[in-house]
Every structure is written in structure tokens, then in C-alpha cells.
Amino acid sequence: DTEVTQTPKHLVMGMTNKKSLKCEQHMGHRAMYWYKQKAKKPPELMFVYSYEKLSINESVPSRFSPECPNSSLLNLHLHALQPEDSALYLCASSPLFRVGTDTQYFGPGTRLTVL
């Protein structure tokens, strides 16, 4: 089973709202990722968690706050977003057998619209 789930599927929020995106995997993977994808563009890496610790933060604005409560869950807390943050947010996980040569499995994504 290579399933990564994400909720919600769609989210519309105002610039003053606080919301959270949720990602879950039950494959025993030890690395989890957040990507942002704009229309007709490849995904852009935002954050990487390895063994529940933040290992990569690609200079993402502080209005995006990741959290990894346990090895199966990954959250992305959103606050004071801008309209340009509207995008598809993808979560992925990988086994982390060997850093640098890992296979990532993606969730279905959350379509975020910021008004």
C-alpha cells in the first residue's frame, strides 16, 4: 500500500484566517515532505522532516508553519496568507532507506485559494 492521504481536498480562506493542512501515511516511512505547486509548474519543495525532525526549510515565509506530531502525521499551519499563496499543496513520504536515493510517494494534494 503506497497511500498518502491529505485533508482537506479544497480550502478557501481569507488573509486573516488560520487554517491547517493535514497529511497522513501508514507505510512506516520516516521522511515526509511539503511541496507547493502552481499551475503548469513542477512542485517546489517547502519542508522536509526526517525522523520527525525538520531537516530542510527552503526559506519558506513564516506564515507557513510545519509540524510533525509523529512519524505518520504532517501538518502545515497557515496564517495571514497572501493571494499569491494560492496553489496546490502536495504532501509526500519516503522510506528513507538511504538518504539521497529514496522514492517519494505523493498524496492527492490540497487546492488552496486565498481571497
Place this chain on the structure above:
Amino acid sequence: AQTVTQSQPEMSVQEAETVTLSCTYDTSESDYYLFWYKQPPSRQMILVIRQEAYKQQNATENRFSVNFQKAAKSFSLKISDSQLGDAAMYFCALNGGSQGNLIFGKGTKLSVKP
């Protein structure tokens, strides 16, 4: 720096025909993986096929196969007996850095004509 280049923004194929999508890459790593991901309009990124750099044999998955030319740093995807459900954006990706992050190409949009 690692890079992935897909030079074909769009491709079209007739149903039941064969199409090849191109990808070139650059990396200084000796141990790395290459991937093709498919992203249909439903938007989920689906792993199509992967190739381990140290394996000389080209990977195959049913109708999907790759032509991996390590010296030329080329990694093309061949789709045989194309089906309407193959219509999607296809991304070539490289994983070989110490951080483990994927490097994506810009994608190739594949259309399948009935």
C-alpha cells in the same frame, strides 16, 4: 548543482501508438535515482517508473519503459499502446542529493487522441 531538463513542453500521440518523452539531467553524484511521475488533471502525482543509476538494465513497468543512457545523462520514457488515460503532465525527476530532495523538470504535457 543538479538539474533536470525536459525539452518538450507538449506532446501528442494517437491512441494505441507509441510515444517517447525526453529528459536530460546533470548531477555530480555517483549514486542516484531517476523517476517519471504522471500528474493527470485530477492532480495526484503518480509514480510511473524509477531507475537506479547503478543498474544498467532499463526499467520497465507494463507499457512504460525507459531508455537510460548514463554517460549521456539521458533518461527518456517510452509509452507503448497509448491509452486515453495516459493523458497527463509527465515530470522527470532526480533524487541524488545529500538532502534527499527531488529535482523536477518543467514537465511535458501529453495529449492522447482517440
